[in-house]
Amino acid sequence: MSAGHGHGHASANSDQRWLTGALVVIVAFMAGEVAAGLLAGSLALLSDAAHMLTDAGAIALALWAARLAVRPAAGRMTYGWKRVEILSAQANGVTLLVLGAWLAYEAVRRLISPPEVTGELVLAVALVGIVVNLAATWMIGRANRSSLNVEGAFQHILTDLFAFVATAVAGLVMVLTGFARADAIASLVVVALMGRAGLGLVRESSRIFLEAAPAGLDPETIGAALARRPQVAEVHDLHVWEITSGQPALSAHVLVVSGGDCHAVRADLAGFLAVEHRIEHTTLQVDHAGPADLRVDEAGDDHCDEPHGATYRGAPAGLPWPGRAGDQS
Structure with missing residues (x-):
């Protein structure tokens, strides 16, 4: 006995529209954040911008995978291209882990020898980033999050939202106290969030690739x-x-x-x-x-x-x- 599966073309098209909207918002803000980070000399802003670059890549990859997944089964692809969505989710998880490792190294280095950071600019950009990421999170949240592919993109955006909150707090601390190491500490908070989300995506996608029983089915x-x-x-x-x-x-x-x-x-x-x-x-x-x-x-x-x-x-x-x-x- 066999039956059709997955959300239909109408739902898939809706997912793609929400993902595209989030991608446009993220790319536009990311360009401004890179300029602000370089001007302020802030690792927290540059790390957020780097994370947003992976966000954009994650959403683009999710869009590509979603379009492939709706192709019908044919030839050697007896299940169609549905597993491409899981490949996308795993790639997003691995990207979060790799980028998190690099940011952790940079943050520790700056904790040891903190550079001069313009706290006012860091705070201003972080506040704008919170608004932008709230909008992007809302858009992707409207898509079908039962798809691990969409969930991978959502986790990227959600951790970026938390990262901007941490960066805003760091900027406020630097403005009020001049404590420059707050910037590096905020980066380590971002790293922890990225590691948690990345491990979750890699674990779930690996479970599917290893053909283990789905969660909830014994x-x-x-x-x-x-x-x-x-x-x-x-x-x-x-x-x-x-x-x-x-x-x-x-x-x-x-x-x-x-x-x-x-x-x-x-x-x-x-x-x-x-x-x-x-x-x-x-x-x-x-x-x-x-x-x-x-x-x-x-x-x-x-x-x-x-x-x-x-x-x-x-x-x-x-x-x-x-x-x-x-x-x-």
């Missing part, structure tokens, strides 16, 4: 529940993974009790998975179990010498389940 719970369905003797070779964010898939080998209706069992299991676990992309191999060995059908053919993963037992082998499929859960 294979053992699902396998045991399938084995308890009517006329099911055994479930093995159970695999649960995610094609792309928000698109879980499942495959399994199901053995039906002697005399059971394989077609009815398959329909019952597919409906159960869709309703109870929101898994609509399912591939179920359904066969009759033999009385002696559940993994040998009634004709004596051996299906699985070494089944992958756990085996979940249901009705006794060779005995028909009392009642029709759907009568007992």
Whole structure:
């Protein structure tokens, strides 16, 4: 059983419009911030500008990935280009980590030997940056954040918003006290936020690439529940993974009790998975179990010498389940 997945073209187009709007706002402000950072001699402003450059790249990458993802499956790309969105999210996460490492080095160096920084200009630009990033965060927040691709771009913008708040505080401290090291301390706050967001994106995207079970879907719970369905003797070779964010898939080998209706069992299991676990992309191999060995059908053919993963037992082998499929859960 297979079904269509993902948000449709209309929703994808809406996501792209919000992402494009955020990209325009970010690029326009970034150019002014670079000039202000150089004029003020502020690492905090330059680090924010560098982060905004990665923001622009993250949004551009997200736009490219979103356009590829809506292409239909064809040829060798049997799932289409949906995994490109996960590649984009992972690239955004790695970029945050690499840039954060560089900024941490520069911030520590400036803590040791702080340069002269114009606190008034830092404060003014940071306040404008807060407004700009609030607007960009709002725009991307209107897109479909269940997509890890969109979430990657959103995390870039959100950490930049927090960074501007830290920079504004640093600018105010420098204006009021002349404490120049506040600029480097603000940069370290930015680094911490970037590291947290980057690690989260890399972890989530890696989970999908390694085809681990999606968050909230426990294979053992699902396998045991399938084995308890009517006329099911055994479930093995159970695999649960995610094609792309928000698109879980499942495959399994199901053995039906002697005399059971394989077609009815398959329909019952597919409906159960869709309703109870929101898994609509399912591939179920359904066969009759033999009385002696559940993994040998009634004709004596051996299906699985070494089944992958756990085996979940249901009705006794060779005995028909009392009642029709759907009568007992």
